[in-house]
Amino acid sequence: MKLKLLNLSITPKITQKIVQKITRLNSFSWRRVLVATITGLFLFLSAFYVYFQFQNKKIITLKQNVSLLEKKILEQSLTMVFTEAAKIVRERWEGGDLEGHWEKGLLNCPEEIMPANNEGKIVSDLYLRCNPNYLQCYYSGKAGVRDSRIDIRFRGRLFKVVVQNIFPAVNAYSPMQRYYSIVALPHYELHHGVMLSLSTVEYPQYSMKIILEDSCHNTFLPEGVYYSWSNHDRDIYVDKYLVSNRDVWEWVIYSGKWKKIPGINKEFFPYPATNLTVKEMQQYCEFRGKQLMESNVYDAASIYREESEGREDREGREEKEVEVIPDLMAVDVEGTEGTEGTEGAPASLYPWCRENSDAFLYTGIPRRELGKYLTRENCQLVYSYECAQLFKYQPYSNTSTSWMGMNQILGGYPEYLQNSASPRENLKLSSFYLGINSPWHALTKRAYWKGPEVKVGRDLFTALYNQKLPTDIIPLDNALDKGVTDDDELERWLAVGFRCMKTVNVVNKITNKVTNKVTNKVTNKVVNKDGA
Amino acid sequence: MKKYTFFLQVLGFLLGILIGTVLVLGALGVNGCKRSEVDSSQQIKFFEATNFSEWITTYKVNILNPLLINVDKKFSAGVVRSWQPLLKLETLVNERESRSYCIIYRFPAYNGDVTGKKDLKNNDLGELKVVAVTSNDDCDKHLYSKSNNHISGITVLNIWLTDYEQKRFLEKELKPFHLYIMGEVIAQSSKKGMPFALAFPLQNMKKGNVLNLPLSAYPREKFFPSVPRKLLSGVTFLQLELELESQLRPRQ
Numbered sequence: 001m002k003l004k005l006l007n008l009s010i011t012p013k014i015t016q017k018i019v020q021k022i023t024r025l026n027s028f029s030w031r032r033v034l035v036a037t038i039t040g041l042f043l044f045l046s047a048f049y050v051y052f053q054f055q056n057k058k059i060i061t062l063k064q065n066v067s068l069l070e071k072k073i074l075e076q077s078l079t080m081v082f083t084e085a086a087k088i089v090r091e092r093w094e095g096g097d098l099e100g101h102w103e104k105g106l107l108n109c110p111e112e113i114m115p116a117n118n119e120g121k122i123v124s125d126l127y128l129r130c131n132p133n134y135l136q137c138y139y140s141g142k143a144g145v146r147d148s149r150i151d152i153r154f155r156g157r158l159f160k161v162v163v164q165n166i167f168p169a170v171n172a173y174s175p176m177q178r179y180y181s182i183v184a185l186p187h188y189e190l191h192h193g194v195m196l197s198l199s200t201v202e203y204p205q206y207s208m209k210i211i212l213e214d215s216c217h218n219t220f221l222p223e224g225v226y227y228s229w230s231n232h233d234r235d236i237y238v239d240k241y242l243v244s245n246r247d248v249w250e251w252v253i254y255s256g257k258w259k260k261i262p263g264i265n266k267e268f269f270p271y272p273a274t275n276l277t278v279k280e281m282q283q284y285c286e287f288r289g290k291q292l293m294e295s296n297v298y299d300a301a302s303i304y305r306e307e308s309e310g311r312e313d314r315e316g317r318e319e320k321e322v323e324v325i326p327d328l329m330a331v332d333v334e335g336t337e338g339t340e341g342t343e344g345a346p347a348s349l350y351p352w353c354r355e356n357s358d359a360f361l362y363t364g365i366p367r368r369e370l371g372k373y374l375t376r377e378n379c380q381l382v383y384s385y386e387c388a389q390l391f392k393y394q395p396y397s398n399t400s401t402s403w404m405g406m407n408q409i410l411g412g413y414p415e416y417l418q419n420s421a422s423p424r425e426n427l428k429l430s431s432f433y434l435g436i437n438s439p440w441h442a443l444t445k446r447a448y449w450k451g452p453e454v455k456v457g458r459d460l461f462t463a464l465y466n467q468k469l470p471t472d473i474i475p476l477d478n479a480l481d482k483g484v485t486d487d488d489e490l491e492r493w494l495a496v497g498f499r500c501m502k503t504v505n506v507v508n509k510i511t512n513k514v515t516n517k518v519t520n521k522v523t524n525k526v527v528n529k530d531g532a
Numbered sequence: 533m534k535k536y537t538f539f540l541q542v543l544g545f546l547l548g549i550l551i552g553t554v555l556v557l558g559a560l561g562v563n564g565c566k567r568s569e570v571d572s573s574q575q576i577k578f579f580e581a582t583n584f585s586e587w588i589t590t591y592k593v594n595i596l597n598p599l600l601i602n603v604d605k606k607f608s609a610g611v612v613r614s615w616q617p618l619l620k621l622e623t624l625v626n627e628r629e630s631r632s633y634c635i636i637y638r639f640p641a642y643n644g645d646v647t648g649k650k651d652l653k654n655n656d657l658g659e660l661k662v663v664a665v666t667s668n669d670d671c672d673k674h675l676y677s678k679s680n681n682h683i684s685g686i687t688v689l690n691i692w693l694t695d696y697e698q699k700r701f702l703e704k705e706l707k708p709f710h711l712y713i714m715g716e717v718i719a720q721s722s723k724k725g726m727p728f729a730l731a732f733p734l735q736n737m738k739k740g741n742v743l744n745l746p747l748s749a750y751p752r753e754k755f756f757p758s759v760p761r762k763l764l765s766g767v768t769f770l771q772l773e774l775e776l777e778s779q780l781r782p783r784q
Contacts, residue, residue, distance in 0.1 A: 036544035044551045069574060072581035079585045079772055083735065086767050094766070183627045188591055188736070190768060195627065205775050209626070211768040 075206070077154060082198050082208040085150045085161035089196065092138060093212045096128030099144060106144030109137040111174040114267045123270045127396040130216035132180045132194045133246065133269075139163045139179040149201070160201040167195075172253055182254040183211060184289070191289020217241060218502070219301075219405035226300035238293065238301050239499035240407050241396055242272035242415065243284065251287045270395040272413045272497035281416065281498045290500035295419035295426065295446065297501055302402040302409045302443050304348050349442035351402045351409055352381050364437050374436065382441050383411030388432040410441055413497035416449060424448045427496065449496055572685060572717050572726055579683050580730045583662060585772050587633065587711065591736035592622040593693060594743045596671060600637075601691050612641045613655060617671035618691060621711075624736060625771050634663045634671035640687060657718060658686030687725060689715035696739040696761055704729075709737045709763040735769045738762055 092098070101107050102125065105116045112133040128134040137143045150161040167181040183195045193211035200206065221236040246269040276284070278292075285292050350359035361382065365373050370386065379387035380399040393412065400410045415428040425446030434440050440447070595601050596617040619635040641656040661682035663674040692712040706712060711732040716725045739761045 032538075033540050033544065036541035040544045040547050040549070040551075043545075043549055047551060065574065065578075069578050069581065072578060072585075075772055075774075076581040076584040079588055082772070083588070083733070083764070083769070086764060086769070090764065090767050185624070185627055185768070187630060188624060188768065193768060206772060207775065208772050209770040211627075211770070213766045213768070215766040 074203070078159075078200065078203060078206050079208065081152045081154050081159045081161065081200065082210075084152045084154070085198055086210050088150050089163065089198070089210065090212065093135065093194075094129060094216055096131065096134055097125055097143070100125070101144030102128060104144070107137060107142070108144075109140065109142040110266060112137045112266070114269065122392050123395055124397045126216070126398070127244075127270045130212075130214045131246070132182070132250075133173075135163075135194070135196070136173070136179050140165070140176070161198055162201060164197040164199050164207060166197050170253055172249075182250060185211070189289075192287065221297065221301055221404060224300075227296070229296060229300075231300075233505065235504040236297060237502040237504075238297065238406055239290075239501065240405055242408060242413060242497040242499050243281075244395065245269050245271055245273045247288075248273040248276065248284060251284050255283075255287050257283075271393075272395065272495070274413065274495035274497055276498070278416065285500035288500060290502045292416070292418045293499045293501050295417040296421070298406075298409075298415075298417050298428070299444055301404055301406045302351055304351065304354055304403045349444070350381075351400065351443065361436070361441055370436065379411075381410065382430070382436065383408075383432055384436040384438070384441060385432050385434055386436050387411065393432065409443070413495055414447075414449070416496050416498045417446070419446070422446075433494075449494075575683055576717065576728050576730070579660075579662075579681060582681055583633075584732060586623060586631075587621055587732045588735050589624040589769050589771050590621045590711075590732075590734040591624060591738070592741045592743070593711070593734070593737070594620040594622075595693065596620060601693055603690070612639050614639055615675040617675065619693070619711075620671050621734075622667060623771065624768070626773075627770065630667050632665050632667050632669065634665055634669075634674050635691075636661050636663060636671065636675055637689065642687075654684065657684065658689060659684045660686060660689065660713070683717060683728075685717040687716050687718050689713070693742060695737075695742050707731070707733075709734050733763055735763050735767070 097103075097107070102113070102116050107113060107116060113128070113131075134143070138145065139148050141148060148163065152159045152161055163179050165177045165179045167178040169175050169177050179196060181195045183193050184191050185193070190211065190213065193213055195209055195211045197207050197209050199208075217240050218237045219240050221231060221238060223231055223235075249269070273284075282292050348354055348356055348359075350356065350361060353359050356362050360373055360378060374386050374390060376391060379391050380397075382400060383391075383393060398407050400412065401407050402409050409428075410430045412431060414431040414433065417426055417428060419426045425448065427447040427449035428445070429447040430438075430441045430445065439445070596619060600616075600618060615636055615638045617634055617636050621633045621635070623631050623633065625631050638659040638661075640658040659682055661679040663671075663677045663679050663681075665671065665674055690712075692706055692710075692714070694706050694708050694710050694712075696708050711734060712729070713732075714727075714729040716727045718725050
């Protein structure tokens with residue numbers, strides 16, 4: 001049809017030639033060539049499309065990977081920064097008021113710590129060490145340091161680390177959100193810790209929590225044989241100081257056992273807690289992952305060890321010498337002579353000397369020479385009744401220290417000790433209730449205390465009443481000054497302190513090691529067999 | 533002319549395929565090689581960065597294959613191409629939650645030097661992977677679990693775990709309470725070895741918390757610190773938290 005149409009418009013000769021050529025071309029099958037070319041082009045485009053898609057996907061994946069990698073590297077860097085910052089936080093935690101701002105009156109947070117103009121100079125700075133209330137003060141800028149941020153330079157970049165106040169407010173302190181919280185991680189064997197949250201000014205969306213352990217108020221009892229027992233199978237840590245009102249208040253707040261938190265004057269925070277029953281003392285120690293101090297451990301921690309090993313040679317002599325000490329103010333709750341806490345006499349009855357004869361108390365001090373002996377130094381060894389008239393009691397002070405760092409073991413507050421072997425010897429009576437010449441001012445001496453909830457013998461309280469107790473050293477209204485003489489009333493006013501200890505069994509560890517060794521051997525054998 | 537028709541058809545077709553092949557090969561071949569090399573170092577960086585932040589809170593380590601940890605020689609005790617659990621790390625996530633990580637290794641097909649070996653496949657080389665599990669989970673159950681947290685192409689591997697003491701390995705000081713992963717990876721195309729050494733501090737590890745540590749038993753010390761000995765005594769770390777912008781609290 002096409003050819004016929006062409007014939008109509010073009011001259012016949014030319015038309016014929018064209019038609020012939022076209023016919024040839026047609027027979028040459030241009031269509032097939034065209035199809036091949038289109039196929040090639042299609043393949044080209046397909047390949048190009050695949051290539052493009054692949055490249056595009058690769059770029060996206062690479063971009064994602066790069067941004068994920070950058071994020072991970074940032075997180076790694078921040079982790080390192082927080083680790084470095086944690087070292088500085090720990091320094092503050094363990095060092096407390098390093099600048100001495102408390103004494104200078106620059107500590108301005110009475111809701112946490114009493115100001116220096118009142119009791120600050122009396123209470124040792126040691127009180128502020130490992131004290132979360134001080135951290136609250138410090139990081140809220142009330143401890144005399146305005147900028148508590150920590151500068152950490154890492155890989156040439158400066159990070160400003162801040163401690164966040166993200167923890168719920170405790171109204172017993174103040175309505176402000178807190179910089180710390182008290183936590184326990186039983187699965188990690190951490191029963192009491194102070195949790196802080198660190199963040200940076202640069203990346204506030206990232207934070208890391210750290211938990212600080214109390215490394216200031218414990219001391220380790222070395223492995224050894226102590227009288228009739230040894231601690232080969234356990235590690236023992238004992239409290240350096242008596243448990244304070246601050247500690248007990250924290251327990252009351254964070255244990256959640258009390259519906260209503262009793263109010264307390266912050267001035268009494270550093271002083272030993274004395275108004276607790278034995279059960280409450282036990283509960284407190286459990287809250288801290290510890291137990292009440294045991295009588296035998298107390299003796300082991302207070303009697304000079306080298307001498308204690310040779311005690312048998314001295315036993316008889318010590319017994320006789322103790323008997324001849326003039327009993328100027330001996331008191332006993334049961335109305336009998338005081339008994340010694342452990343079987344046999346120790347090497348030295350006084351923690352500051354290795355021989356009894358070296359102690360100024362040993363032979364008794366004549367009344368006319370009392371003034372000569374009642375020096376500040378001697379009162380730091382035994383804070384007796386007379387000392388309480390001359391010098392203020394210093395809680396958290398490294399005084400009357402034992403050979404392994406346990407403080408206030410003679411004088412000061414009477415102290416309750418758990419004694420399962422001899423339950424009627426549970427009180428270290430050496431205290432400010434007794435005169436300097438009292439034979440109770442010696443190690444291993446124990447009296448019997450039934451606890452504040454139980455009626456105590458009148459004799460003790462009569463003796464105490466006659467002494468006119470110094471009111472400024474007992475952090476409660478003094479009943480005796482009020483003229484209370486009834487036993488039921490009086491029994492509550494004997495201020496008995498306590499401390500805790502922690503025992504870690506090492507038997508399990510040894511068993512594990514043995515098991516591991518056996519397992520290794522077995523594994524070796526199995527492998528050898530397999531190899532063979 | 534007819535006989536040329538077929539020839540031209542085939543020529544056009546082949547031309548199309550050729551162009552396509554060149555392009556595809558260009559995409560997969562040349563760039564693929566470069567990418568593989570970049571990926572090896574990136575993979576190691578990613579592995580290090582990811583695990584650094586998570587393992588820093590490790591408080592207990594269980595050595596699942598004591599013959600392969602703290603050994604001077606490179607791993608050779610395993611059956612080739614088999615997956616074996618090496619370590620289980622227990623970490624603290626937050627004050628309530630713990631998480632464990634299984635470190636699993638697939639032994640390479642060759643124990644000797646692979647340099648110059650042709651036709652190396654992915655399965656022929658070692659692979660170290662990390663699988664997050666719950667504390668009660670057994671690592672053996674997760675030998676074949678997929679994980680993006682891995683290093684592949686390993687030819688040499690050494691893992692050292694230190695307790696409270698500093699150690700020396702190949703003239704290197706190994707700090708206490710650290711996990712060291714050292715070795716060499718090889719890029720498949722270039723077959724060039726690339727050594728790597730990663731150190732992970734284990735901040736929450738206490739003395740004696742490594743189970744099955746094939747080292748001499750340590751004696752009890754006369755005087756302990758007042759808190760258990762750790763990398764930073766008295767401080768316990770919890771894992772880094774990322775808070776969404778909307779959840780950020782105003783700072784007072």
